[in-house]
Amino acid sequence: MPVIQGKRDRKRRIRHDKRRYHERWRFEAAFNRLKDFRRIATQYDKLARNYASAVALAAVITFWC
Numbered sequence: 001m002p003v004i005q006g007k008r009d010r011k012r013r014i015r016h017d018k019r020r021y022h023e024r025w026r027f028e029a030a031f032n033r034l035k036d037f038r039r040i041a042t043q044y045d046k047l048a049r050n051y052a053s054a055v056a057l058a059a060v061i062t063f064w065c
Helices: 018-034 038-044 050-062
Strands: none
Touching: 018 050, 038 050
């Protein structure tokens, strides 16, 4: 089932799930906010645990403020 709605000028309408579309948008917005942190976008850390902790810290900072 499509999640993204079709264009308005489309001849045949595409039905989509509005709830799933909203959840998808929230996930994409959160991911885009995380990419604002240079350390996460460029993946400077060599160890996976350090990168995971940086992602967790950035997520907390992002959603707290």
